[in-house]
Amino acid sequence: MGRIAIMQPYLLPYLGYFRLLVDVDALVLGDVQQFPRRGWVNRNRLFDDRGQLGWLTLPLAPAPLCSRVSEIRLAQNAQLTLDRNMARFHACRCPNPVTAPILKTLTDLQDTPLDVIERLLVQVSGALGLSTPILRQSSFHDADYAAGLTATEQIAEVCQALGAREYVNAPGGRALYQAADFERHGLTLLFHDPYPGPVVSVLQRLADDPIEDLRREVVETTTVQPG
Template sequence: MSLAHISNVRAPAAGQQYRIALMQPYFLPYLGYFQLIAAVDCFVIYDNVQFIKNGWIERNRYLLEQEPKWFRVPLTKGSHTQQIMEKRIAETFDPGDILNKLSFAYRRAPYVARMLAWLEALLVEPAQNIAELNERILRACCCLIGLQTPIIRSSELSISTDSKAQDRVLEVIQACAGTHYLNPFNGGHLYRAEAFQQAGITLELLKATLPDYQQGRSEQPFVPGLSILDVLMYNDAQTVGAWAKRGEIVRA
């Protein structure tokens, strides 16, 4: 499928810089993930790569009595070669399990009622697979905090099924007519800037900027890097949207 036929995405004009980011669809990811989205012209959900168990795709962390705890979406068992978009949600999934945990953990947070109602509406709507659910939540979160970056799926692009790792990333960027590729700073070691230069693409890295905010009792130390839900439980959406635009871009 050509870029011109992908909804809400426009091909860049000749000579125009066009920055792309590519990430697996994480479940309620941390603020740095949204800083990546805010910093690019097009964000690609990497849904047609192999699912990795116990990563950020089906789980994330919330804060209970100042201790990070896991909450997750149960998935069906399957082949270890299954792609993310093939990984189905288990029939035993009960949104109430997640909502009850969060309701207790954040019972004193100023925005708990609003955020639980927002999340419940997203979780109770049926989803065929974890990629679909995570994309739904991701788009809703971007809307909530005011990010308007176009979002597409890598499975919608015409790229080779045989290419792997860096070569496949390059194909995705080229399919989107990207001139710049932005990757999280901590993952910079996975790529060679020279290979991107040879393809006419500039490799850049994003350093996440995570502000401290009060989490419950003020005397407790701040716990960074939790799910975006933690940020939204204690801060209004406009403030979180402003924080999402704070990431620092550096050349690889």
């Protein structure tokens, strides 16, 4: 495996998230990381009936602050709460041939939040014509693997576990990572160029735009630069 990326698993993320799948041999979901409160793991934004951005949220059970993403569970009344939340959004109420199976996953919640999120990522990837494997970090690392390691060293551990020689990061990581630090681990650091499109849930884009246009947008806006 030559090139990988690592991302937190997000609920129906913006279209730019899926550009990572164009340029890598595998996308690793960082599910052994601490669950970020008020982040994007269990929620994203859609346009409501007033044309305002509102939150579509996967309801979660209470959990300790130190919980890992893989340890989070659905709230007891998650399906009822989510159904009411979805009713606010035209994109959820009016499925098309592309969004119908995605919405079915949301209206028939099963297993853990991570299972739901991963299933949705795979469904959207397939709709976009992308077949890059999506792996859980917990499948080869336990939650304690990062103890005492810097962020770069943690990434290097993942690359080593998968035999990768190149690592692709989102553009926001330029302030965090240095190419020289990766070179000391025998790795090449690459960055995606900034995504020029709107930062709304991919579900909104799938509801509004032809799938052929979205496929083309993902491929044509995907460029990587050396770190």
